[in-house]
Amino acid sequence: MMTSDATVERALAAAVGALQRRQDPAGYWKGEFETSLIGEAADVMLRHFLRLPDDGSVAATARTILAGQSPTGGWAAHHKGPDELLLSVFCYVALRLAGHDTDEPELRAAAAAIRAGGGIEAVDNPTMLAWLALIGLWPWRDIPLIPPELVLLPPRCPGSIYQIGAAARGIVVANSLLMARRPVTPVGFTLTELFASPGSRRRLPRPRAARIATTLSHWYARRPIGFLRRRAVRKAARWLVGTQERDGSWGGNWPQTANVVVGLDSAGFPQDHPVIKAAMAALDRYVVDRGGQRRLEMWTSVLMDTALAMSAAAMTGDPGARSAAGRAVPWLLDNQVTELGDWAVLTKDPVPGGWPYEFANDANPDSDDTAFAVAALRRLHPRGTHAAVDRACERAVRWMLSQQCADGGWAAFEPLRWQLPGRAALARIGFLEAPSADITGHVLEALGADGRGHAPAAQRGIAWLRRTQHPDGSWPGWWACYHLHGTSAAVTGLTACGVPGSDPAVVRACEWITAHQQPDGGWGEDIRALRDPAWLGRGDSNPSQTSWALLALIAAGRADSEAVHAGLGFLTRTQRGDGDWDEPWHTWVVHHDGLYWRDSMLRLVYPVMAMAAYRAATGGPAAGGPSIAGAADGGGTEHR
Incomplete structure (x- = not known):
């Protein structure tokens, strides 16, 4: 017509x-x-890791997460999409951190959906699993570690941070600091109910190259060259501080800023340091208040x-x-x-x-x-x-x-x-x-x-x-x-x-x-x-x-x-x-x-x-x- x-x-x-x-x-x-709720879930984990005081933010975020739960129990990464395993695990963990009990109908449905999707043992995204490791819900041994010594490589050398995509560079440097120390803020609970096979555990990534890379990264992490490690940590921290944006963020977005805050915390920056205070104020500016619910604009x-x-x-x-x-x-x-x-x-x-x-x-x-x-x-x-x-x-x-x-x-x-x-x-x-x-x-x-x-x-x-x-x-x-x-x-x-x-x-x-x-x-x-x-x-x-x-x-x-x-x-x-x-x-x-x-x-x-x-x-x-x-x-x- x-x-x-x-x-x-x-x-x-x-x-x-x-x-x-x-x-x-x-x-x-x-x-x-608007993205999926992965940022909201990660924000709850971040607040727990940093031991931030409870100001009602976690409960408001939990309400947002519950409102986004799918009829099948998990959480979808896009409109009309199926439940997505990693996202569902993150949302489940955030609800547990917010004080919700495993016996609640919403969490029982979520756990069943996760098990039906292969269980938590089927998650295979090392970058995101590091967030679970920070709060004691995943073993660091299964995550390939990024050595901070990367910042010492000349820019044109393969493996240099300047050979990595610009959108990921700050996150890589920040993660190298937290992986050098591998800190943990325990949560006081486990996730055994999310395993599809009772008693199973996470295995190293299946591809041979990935298994070798993970093993070697942990071998070196246990035996770093002392003066190189100290120099690398100092340089990585200086590089991150030098790339902080005028509004206190890194990259003008929530994910990179949150990762850098964790990395600098691992490098010993106190929460009252001016760099960290500016970053936390920047993170607050990504919050959208929706009448009792709390969501993030990640970008x-x-x-x-x-x-x-x-x-x-x-x-x-x-x-x-x-x-x-x-x-x-x-x-x-x-x-x-x-x-x-x-x-x-x-x-x-x-x-x-x-x-x-x-x-x-x-x-x-x-x-x-x-x-x-x-x-x-x-x-x-x-x-x-x-x-x-x-x-x-x-x-x-x-x-x-x-x-x-x-x-x-x-x-x-x-x-x-x-x-x-x-x-x-x-x-x-x-x-x-x-x-x-x-x-x-x-x-x-x-x-x-x-x-x-x-x-x-x-x-x-x-x-x-x-x-x-x-x-x-x-x-x-x-x-x-x-x-x-x-x-x-x-x-x-x-x-x-x-x-x-x-x-x-x-x-x-x-x-x-x-x-x-x-x-x-x-x-x-x-x-x-x-x-x-x-x-x-x-x-x-x-x-x-x-x-x-x-x-x-x-x-x-x-x-x-x-x-x-x-x-x-x-x-x-x-x-x-x-x-x-x-x-x-x-x-x-x-x-x-x-x-x-x-x-x-x-x-x-x-x-x-x-x-x-x-x-x-x-x-x-x-x-x-x-x-x-x-x-x-x-x-x-x-x-x-």
């Missing part, structure tokens, strides 16, 4: 009104970042949300929306990273200029958010129209080009600097990152917006996308789910750099997208596609993923196609009366091994982009055209 332009116009007006209302007075936009997606909201507002052509985006420009320029960080250590002739994902992460800006920022700034201020924007974009582009991988693609953080058997497994848990279609596509879109679509670096990026396209026409993404995201980003990046919609690579991609449209006109790809190919391109339709598909098809010149009209119909039918949409699905990825997220801002931003792109492609008001604010004042389309 064809969707009328008038219907799209009303829906867009309502969405623009919602977008403007959600802007912070400081100029930025920020949605609520703050403020830069991404702001840049994409600015682009969406600029694309509408509405003067009011563009004015709102203009108010975000000073905030965005103030948050550009203008100092050297970790990324510069192995970068030739480093020039700062990227943007981070969070409020504060000067050590590790990323190519994805830098690309979003450049595209947003250029949609508002083309070259030569704003001197400060020109300078910021020049710095940002130089920084992005310095981060291009040798094969022509881009990763979010740093170029992949080494090859190793098992690299894919390390990448899945965040210790490495290879170039991906979504990041490469976003960088190409930014280069196109900055007038550099024909530059040699852009052409190398285009060639990388051509080489890595799957035979079915799709590309896998990395930071969102999955082939829908990668394919959409690749198409929008290619077309932004001048590749026509008739190009065979673009045609195959669009055919893949249209082939995976749902009967309701929308698109959806379940997070299970990350592990199960049967889910590729399949899942419940939702506003974000529908908009990704629409943006690609419209960019490829298919705005007047039946698929696009059906997709727009899905968006207009599912829009709420306040102009926003509902989206409980987790469509974004932190780690491919089970940590996924959703953002309450992006479910609004992407539909605005898609409808604005359709409007421009079909001859609707262009940038700077008639205002739609009047229609926005009247509220959204009826939710049907």
Whole structure:
């Protein structure tokens, strides 16, 4: 069924009104970042390990955890997902720490679900099991230890901390300190009820290489070279203190900050040390109080949300929306990273200029958010129209080009600097990152917006996308789910750099997208596609993923196609009366091994982009055209 332009116009007006209302007075936009409850459970463990006084936080967190328990007894890592074993174990332990008894119906159901999933003995994530070891619920002997001596290796030496992915570097250094000491704050109970086989115990990891690595790490931990160990511990602690962000965090996020607090505690830092006090204050800022429940925003997606909201507002052509985006420009320029960080250590002739994902992460800006920022700034201020924007974009582009991988693609953080058997497994848990279609596509879109679509670096990026396209026409993404995201980003990046919609690579991609449209006109790809190919391109339709598909098809010149009209119909039918949409699905990825997220801002931003792109492609008001604010004042389309 064809969707009328008038219907799209009303829906867009309502969405623009919602977008403007959600802007912070400081100029930025920020949605609520939601993951599974793994962070809430870890927070309870952290408070126990540090022996923090009971201020009601643990009980409030326990209420949050209980509210998220699935009907089958465990806890799911994503919307409509099955119980996830590690997450369920963490939530169970947190409830025990909060004082809940094993005989309570909720805990009996949880224990049964864990045993049905293979039991606690089936958990095989050494990084996360270390949290259980800290409170005496797991033997340190089964966990491979990271020696702090890694910080003594030269940056270009294999195994150096600078050969590890930027997102994991601080956690690795922090964990090396706690693993050097292997402290324990006992909990006073055991977890025997969680073993599937009574009397069983955790075995060393099955792969031979992992068993050898674990054995050797413990052998050296018992016999360290004294002066090297002391020097390494001092240097690791100094490195961590030197990389603390201005807001007291590390990396601008809860997981890295919490790990560093534990590491520095193990190195002897008292809780009244200024570094620790600032870190604890930073951890408190990630807490969201929900009327007696307590949850965490493990990351703050403020830069991404702001840049994409600015682009969406600029694309509408509405003067009011563009004015709102203009108010975000000073905030965005103030948050550009203008100092050297970790990324510069192995970068030739480093020039700062990227943007981070969070409020504060000067050590590790990323190519994805830098690309979003450049595209947003250029949609508002083309070259030569704003001197400060020109300078910021020049710095940002130089920084992005310095981060291009040798094969022509881009990763979010740093170029992949080494090859190793098992690299894919390390990448899945965040210790490495290879170039991906979504990041490469976003960088190409930014280069196109900055007038550099024909530059040699852009052409190398285009060639990388051509080489890595799957035979079915799709590309896998990395930071969102999955082939829908990668394919959409690749198409929008290619077309932004001048590749026509008739190009065979673009045609195959669009055919893949249209082939995976749902009967309701929308698109959806379940997070299970990350592990199960049967889910590729399949899942419940939702506003974000529908908009990704629409943006690609419209960019490829298919705005007047039946698929696009059906997709727009899905968006207009599912829009709420306040102009926003509902989206409980987790469509974004932190780690491919089970940590996924959703953002309450992006479910609004992407539909605005898609409808604005359709409007421009079909001859609707262009940038700077008639205002739609009047229609926005009247509220959204009826939710049907």
